[in-house]
Amino acid sequence: MTEIVSGRIPRHGRRIIGIWLVLTAVAVPLIVLVLGPHLPPGRMTAEAASQRDANVLMTALLVPIALLVVVCFVYSFAVFRQRGEVILDGPPLKGHAGAQLFWIVLTSLIVLALAVWGSYTLIAGSHGAGGGQGPDPVAKPNGYQHALPVQVIGQQWEWTFRYPTYGGLETRDLAIPNHVLVAFHVTSIDVTHSFWAYELGVKADAVPGVDNVAYVHAHKTGFFQIRCAELCGLWHGHMAKKGRVLSSSAFQAWIAAAKTKNAAVMAYLPKYNRVYFPAPLRRAG
Amino acid sequence: MSATAIAVRPPVWRRVIGFNMLTGLALGISGWFLGGWIGGQMAVGHDYLLGTDQNDVGIFMGYLFAIIGWLVGLGFANYPIGRLLGRSPTLREHETAGWTRYFKMCTDHKVVGIQYLFGVGIFFFIGGLNAMLMRTELLRPVERPWPAGQYLTLVSLHGTMMIMMTSAFILGPFGNYFVPLMIGARRMAFPRIEALTFWLVPAAGLILMSAIAFGGIATGWTGYSPLADEGRAGMDAYVTAFILIAISLTLVGLNLLVTILTMRAPGLTWTRLPIFVWGVLATSVLMVLAAPVLVATMTMVLMDRAANTSFFLASAGGSQYLYQNLFWFFGHPEVYILALPGFGIVLEILPVFARKPLWGYRLAVAGMLGVTLLSFMVWQHHLFVSGMNAGLRPFYMLTTELISIPTGFIFLNAIGTLWRARIRFTVPMLFALAFFFNFLIGGLSGVFLSDVPSDVTTHGSYFVMAHFHYTIMGGLVFAFFGAVYYWLPKMLGVTLNETLAKIHFWMMFVFFNLTFFPLFAAGFLDMPRRVSTYAPHLQVLNDFVSASAFMLGFSMLIFIANLVWSLVFARVPALANPWASRGLEWQLPTPVPTENFERIPVITSGPYEYGVAGAPPVADFTPAALPAAGS
Structure with missing residues (x-):
């Protein structure tokens, strides 16, 4: 305020830009190098990696925007503050066409760039990014015709899995082979669930009467967490289990073991189908 | 006036008997039993009802007759019946002085505003208590102390009640009270409809809470079918309450829309309209267009449950995508019904305490109208992984991200208004500024959700849960409290204690952020919403959030203590214009006279001409005394 009294108008704009540049120069490398590797959902699959890249890029883009707004506000609080009881009016500035135009153009460019980049990574870059694409996927990865189909059936309150390539084998735990394109066919036999395989970067609603396809291509073997991401009733929080990405040979061994284990059950299972319609539910189940 | 009122005031029993809330409750309860009996008779011989252990027809008929009884008991039938019997039309009802008018159908917009303030405030408090109970459950990763079913009912009641009540959080109290005062009108366009919109709210709230007695609600506030179809009788309460609220919202929007379009005082051009009124106008458009869709949706759920239709049941040829589309076609404009009044309030408060004109007034209006338009084109971003119409996802990604452009206008308005201003950090100003901080985080986290891979x-x-709490609680609720501290001196005629108010603000701001910011991390660390059990390694994070949430809840008690202290004990009378505001509503005496304006004023200037040399006063209150043109 002293500068105003002395008659010299301080260059508020330059100071704000300066503070913002310093903060951004500190924040962005921290985000990319320190926070970035910890952002979800990791790099277990190509789809998960695309989501992680999206999360890192957006954090690195949005934090500077937030910093700019916060710096403008906090600078104003500190410099343009009026203390004491006396009420004085400020300068009657009603707007500035250039500043408004600049802001509109800048935000529009950022938004359009985000939308174009998001659409590109979704369709071409990551083939649906692990999200459920419905019965008729738009973004198909190369060689999708030869993808290993794995059916995921949601019901209250359990996930079951069927492998049509292995005679419609049904299991209660999920394993997929490494370095093989997998097509999850997610469906439900009662209410809406959502199949969420966290480390795989897969999320697809399990909808009764719908075959919801999501592609995933695993790079690493290991465990991944399965959860339900759509409220499905009383034990929604308990629809969690661990799935596994296995090497090809281990996967074949696992299939063989599962076939033996479930042989007695297979006789009673309905034929493999894309969707199932059991008898309508009774109320208060 | 008061002397004659005391002279003819009838005895207490005479004031209790008559068309008021007590009679409404009595007739409502009687209606419940009558309707239940009629519904029981209707259900005889219908196998699909006998196949379940509850008769939904009876429950819906009970609610229907209870609502009719409630409204008749409040006196809403008197006027139409009187007109049928040939009585002459009247405009105003129960505009007498005294506290009993707050418990009756009253067509004075100022009484309705205060009814809304306390009515919605009570439901906000109950919804907040639900949140405290939820955070108690989440102290441990197992189902203690509430079993899973009770926890889900808490989640659903919290969500439903907050969405239903906060939809009218600003338009109800402040829209009804201040829009006529700000546009120079003596009343709202449809005063009886205005009273109806309020009295539907407690009915909806009580019906919603009756779900506790009928097996609870297991669906969350979104009520997705077919889970809703399988739910117990508590779902019937959810459906009925949502229908009532949607009718109320439609009528609120219609009433405010017509009032603003047709009842502005002479000289109040569109560029002189207070920005809060613009916010109300934009919200009203959303309400009129979106809320009827909810009535239709909920009626379809009602039919699925009670009349054996199958709109949403895949096994009988329906589709739950239909429900999700209809629900979010209402539901996404709904979130802007929650955001736009907040924009209006903070932009109304900023110029008063920055002592500068609102910077970029037209840009602010364009921003609000842009949000209104775009909000109808984004709803499928709630269905990005649902498997529906994957080809349309880039379109909805684009429209969702486009909304951040008009929203950004509001931030530029704020930055411009604070630029070289003379900022005074009063309590309303603190809440308005906190709005921008919270909404900034809420809005930018929304960009993650709009990008499909993310x-x-x-x-x-x-993550979603933290995002919308930043926009609704951090945005709307902070704007609401800004409005409370800004306008309550005019509404209730008392000054609130400033020290307690500042403690309230700082506690609420700090603990709000400590509660919800860690929840972004919980979402990133794969914690799904609406679970009563979670991964054990997230317990430290959840305990921290719960502790912060309890302190956040405690800050609300400070506000209530302040309100009770200032209103009942201290009673420091408020000045007519304590903030030295140029707003038309502040030029009126406190308390505001029943007729508002002795003569309809002529607006001579905009409301934000702070520091403008030679700006005329905002209005001429004795227009007959205007000098002749040219003199």
């Missing part, structure tokens, strides 16, 4: 991770997780 949304695949965050959809249905606590």
Whole structure:
């Protein structure tokens, strides 16, 4: 305020830009190098990696925007503050066409760039990014015709899995082979669930009467967490289990073991189908 | 006036008997039993009802007759019946002085505003208590102390009640009270409809809470079918309450829309309209267009449950995508019904305490109208992983991200208004500024959700939950408290204690952020929403959030203590214009006379001409005394 009294108008704009540049120069490398590797959902699959890249890029883009707004506000609080009881009016500035135009153009460019980049990574870059694409996927990865189909059936309150390539084998735990394109066919036999395989970067609603396809291509073997991401009733929080990405040979061994284990059950299972319609539910189940 | 009122005041029993809330409750309860009996008779011989252990027809008929009884008891039938019997039309009812008018159908917009303030405030408090109970459950990763079913009912009641009540959080109290005062009108366009919109709210709230007695609600506030179809009788309460609220919202919007379009005082051009009124106007458009869709949706759920239709049941040829589309076609404009009044309030408060004109007034209006338009084109971003119409996802990604452009206008308005201003940090100003901080985080986290690859991770997780609490609680509720501290001196005629108010603000701001910011991390660490059990390694995070949430809840008690202290004990009378505001509503005496304006004023200037040399006063209150042109 002293500068105003002395008659010299301080260059508020330059100071704000300066503070913002310093903060951004500190924040962005921290985000990319320190926070970035910890952002979800990791790099277990190509789809998960695309989501992680999206999360890192957006954090690195949005934090500077937030910093700019916060710096403008906090600078104003500190410099343009009026203390004491006396009420004085400020300068009657009603707007500035250039500043408004600049802001509109800048935000529009950022938004359009985000939308174009998001659409590109979704369709071409990551083939649906692990999200459920419905019965008729738009973004198909190369060689999708030869993808290993794995059916995921949601019901209250359990996930079951069927492998049509292995005679419609049904299991209660999920394993997929490494370095093989997998097509999850997610469906439900009662209410809406959502199949969420966290480390795989897969999320697809399990909808009764719908075959919801999501592609995933695993790079690493290991465990991944399965959860339900759509409220499905009383034990929604308990629809969690661990799935596994296995090497090809281990996967074949696992299939063989599962076939033996479930042989007695297979006789009673309905034929493999894309969707199932059991008898309508009774109320208060 | 008061002397004659005391002289003819009838005895207490005479004031209790008559058309008021007590009679409404009595007739409502009687209606419940009558309707239940009629519904029981209707259900005889219908196998699909006998196949379940509850008769939904009876429950819906009970609610229907209870609502009719409630409204008749409040006196809403008197006027139409009187007109049928040939009585002459009247405009005003129960505009007498005294506290009993707050418990009756009253057509004075100022009484309705205060009814809304306390009515919605009580439901906000109950919804907040639900949140405290939820955070108690989440102290441990197992189902203690509430079993899973009770926890889900708490989640659903919290969500439903907050969405239903906060939809009218600003338009109800402040829209009804201040829009006529700000546009120079003596009343709202449809005063009887205005009274109806309020009295539907307690009915909806009581019916919603009756779900506790009928097996609870297991669906969350979104009520997705077919889970809703399988739910117990508590779902009937959810459906009925939502229908009532949607009718109320439609009528609120219609009433405010017509009032603003037709009843502005002479000289109040569109560029002189207070920005809060613009916010109300934009919200009203959303309400009129979106809320009827909810009535239709909920009626379809009602039919599925009670009349054996199958709109949403895949096994009988329906589709739950239909429900999700209809629900979010209402539901996404709904979130802007929650955001736009907040924009209006903070932009109304900023110029008063920055002592500068609102910077970029037209840009602010364009921003609000842009949000209104775009809000109808984004709803499928709630369905990015649902498997529906994957080809349309880039379109909805684009429209969702486009909304951040008009929203950004509001931030530029704020930055411009604070630029070289003379900022005074009064309590309303603190809340308005906190709005911008919270909404900034809420809005930018929304960009993650709008991007499909990122949304695949965050959809249905606590990240979403943190995001919309930043926009609704951090945005709307902070704007609401800004409005409370700004306008309550005019509404209730008392000054609130400033020290307690500042403690309230700082506690609420700090603990709000400590509660909800860690929940972004919980979402990133794969914690789904609406679970009563979670991964054990997230317990430290959840305990921290719960502790912060309890302190956040405690800050609300400070506000209530302040309100009770200032209103009942201290009673420091408020000045007519304590903030030295140029707003038309502040030029009126406190308390505001029943007729508002002795003569309809002529607006001579905009409301934000702070520091403008030679700006005329905002209005001429004795227009007959205007000098002749040219003199």
